[in-house]
Amino acid sequence: xxxxxxxxxxxxxxxxxxxxxxxxxxxxxxxxxxxxxxxxxxxxxxxxxxxxxxxxxxxxxxxxxxxxxxxxxxxxxxxxxxxxxxxxxxxxxxxxxxxxxxxxxxxxxxxxxxxxxxxxxxxxxxxxxxxxxxxxxxxxxxxxxxxxxxxxxxxxxxxxxxxxxxxxxxxxxxxxxxxxxxxxxxxxxxxxxxxxxxxxxxxxxxxxxxxxxxxxxxxxxxxxxxxxxxxxxxxxxxxxxxxxxxxxxxxxxxxxxxxxxx
Amino acid sequence: xxxxxxxxxxxxxxxxxxxxxxxxxxxxxxxxxxxxxxxxxxxxxxxxxxxxxxxxxxxxxxxxxxxxxxxxxxxxxxxxxxxxxxxxxxxxxxxxxxxxxxxxxxxxxxxxxxxxxxxxxxxxxxxxxxxxxxxxxxxxxxxxxxxxxxxxxxxxxxxxxxxxxxxxxxxxxxxxxxxxxxxxxxxxxxxxxxxxxxxxxxxxxxxxxxxxxxx
Numbered sequence: 484x485x486x487x488x489x490x491x492x493x494x495x496x497x498x499x500x501x502x503x504x505x506x507x508x509x510x511x512x513x514x515x516x517x518x519x520x521x522x523x524x525x526x527x528x529x530x531x532x533x534x535x536x537x538x539x540x541x542x543x544x545x546x547x548x549x550x551x552x553x554x555x556x557x558x559x560x561x562x563x564x565x566x567x568x569x570x571x572x573x574x575x576x577x578x579x580x581x582x583x584x585x586x587x588x589x590x591x592x593x594x595x596x597x598x599x600x601x602x603x604x605x606x607x608x609x610x611x612x613x614x615x616x617x618x619x620x621x622x623x624x625x626x627x628x629x630x631x632x633x634x635x636x637x638x639x640x641x642x643x644x645x646x647x648x649x650x651x652x653x654x655x656x657x658x659x660x661x662x663x664x665x666x667x668x669x670x671x672x673x674x675x676x677x678x679x680x681x682x683x684x685x686x687x688x689x690x691x692x693x694x695x696x697x698x699x700x701x702x703x704x705x706x707x708x709x710x711x712x713x714x715x716x717x718x719x720x721x722x723x724x725x726x727x728x729x730x731x732x733x734x735x736x737x738x739x740x741x742x743x744x745x
Numbered sequence: 746x747x748x749x750x751x752x753x754x755x756x757x758x759x760x761x762x763x764x765x766x767x768x769x770x771x772x773x774x775x776x777x778x779x780x781x782x783x784x785x786x787x788x789x790x791x792x793x794x795x796x797x798x799x800x801x802x803x804x805x806x807x808x809x810x811x812x813x814x815x816x817x818x819x820x821x822x823x824x825x826x827x828x829x830x831x832x833x834x835x836x837x838x839x840x841x842x843x844x845x846x847x848x849x850x851x852x853x854x855x856x857x858x859x860x861x862x863x864x865x866x867x868x869x870x871x872x873x874x875x876x877x878x879x880x881x882x883x884x885x886x887x888x889x890x891x892x893x894x895x896x897x898x899x900x901x902x903x904x905x906x907x908x909x910x911x912x913x914x915x916x917x918x919x920x921x922x923x924x925x926x927x928x929x930x931x932x933x934x935x936x937x938x939x940x941x942x943x944x945x946x947x948x949x950x951x952x953x954x955x956x957x958x959x960x
Contacts, residue, residue: 552866554862554865554866578868581865581866581867581868582868584866585866585867586866588859588862588863590859592859592860592862592863593863594860594863594864594877594878594882595882596881596882596885605867605869605877605878606867606868606869609869609873609877610867610868610869610873654867655866655867658867658868
């Protein structure tokens with residue numbers, strides 16, 4: 484089974500005439516108390532693309548990702564995912580969002596009391612009401628996709644950071660999301676372990692999964708992403724294909740960011 | 746002159762059955778109500794949080810003795826004639842639940858917020874989050890303080906002698922009154938209390954090892 488089949492997405496970059504972007508962020512603002520983190524951010528993400536959001540710490544990129552996934556309430560603007568309005572206060576809307584969007588975190592956030600298999604099958608049995616046997620079969624498939632077929636019985640504490648993060652990706656993948664969000668998923672890893680996680684993400688991208696990642700891995704973003712979005716001080720400053728963006732930054736802020744060697 | 750004999754020892758052991766029964770009542774009643782209180786304390790609903798906090802404050806600020814008097818004598822004045830065992834069971838349940846509720850609230854809060862987020866993101870409902878993710882992790886943390894409190898409860902059941910229970914401590918007094926051998930009598934009382942409390946500590950250590958507390 485390919486990732487594509489598992490995730491139920493379209494092949495990568497296939498033009499869908501007249502189709503709405505899968506994520507539409509429109510003039511979103513967000514404050515934490517007196518601190519405004521997002522200042523009217525607008526962004527559209529097409530199906531089957533990988534979008535990398537880059538920028539300095541504090542530029543609001545992680546907050547934007549969390550707003551898209553209804554982990555933070557927005558103060559202004561609208562967010563639409565798969566054609567539905569995202570609203571944290573509307574339970575039905577959040578429930579639908581959860582069935583469409585998966586998220587992977589910097590700190591893996593595996594459930595330490597459950598083994599790898601149960602980490603993956605929990606939502607399959609509890610939310611999707613699949614039988615134990617079906618759930619196990621799906622779990623073994625997605626573990627195979629991330630190259631950890633032999634770790635099903637291991638507990639999270641027995642895994643390396645790279646393995647734990649791949650299990651976290653498998654856990655999201657098992658639920659057949661239409662979009663996967665990655666929040667600095669390699670930032671907590673030793674440099675020699677980032678490669679194995681990035682490779683899994685690259686495989687997913689090749690198979691047409693829609694992915695939005697907040698990352699500091701500039702080389703990876705440049706090589707694999709379809710669109711790179713540069714955020715600075717809570718706003719989108721530039722967005723476009725990495726070749727153009729990196730070769731010819733339009734704003735001094737992006738030029739400075741790129742030259743700072745991040 | 747009567748001296749301490751096996752008859753007295755058997756009498757003490759028989760009285761210890763009351764101590765055990767009252768402790769079990771306190772654990773079961775207090776455990777169930779305590780869990781409800783702990784969940785109330787961390788609930789999303791403000792009135793629930795407030796109610797459970799108020800309950801815990803009131804019971805924790807009241808001596809068990811007074812709670813016992815109120816439920817035994819107080820209720821009978823109100824026309825509710827309840828048997829001593831019900832009054833004792835009720836008081837111990839109220840008392841235990843207030844403390845366990847607060848202990849367990851702390852354990853629930855000590856599960857990292859990221860576990861809530863991760864389980865939320867895979868679509869679990871709040872009840873499912875508690876059942877599959879939060880409470881199992883909170884339970885590991887809860888074992889040592891819970892067992893510590895249970896040992897306290899076993900010893901605190903002696904207070905029920907005030908409404909007529911001849912439990913272990915009261916039986917010790919009675920034996921002493923007839924033998925005038927306080928040292929040997931109360932050494933045996935202490936040994937029997939220890940025999941009830943020590944297995945709990947052992948079980949606690951066993952579960953801690955099994956669940957790897959503090960890792």
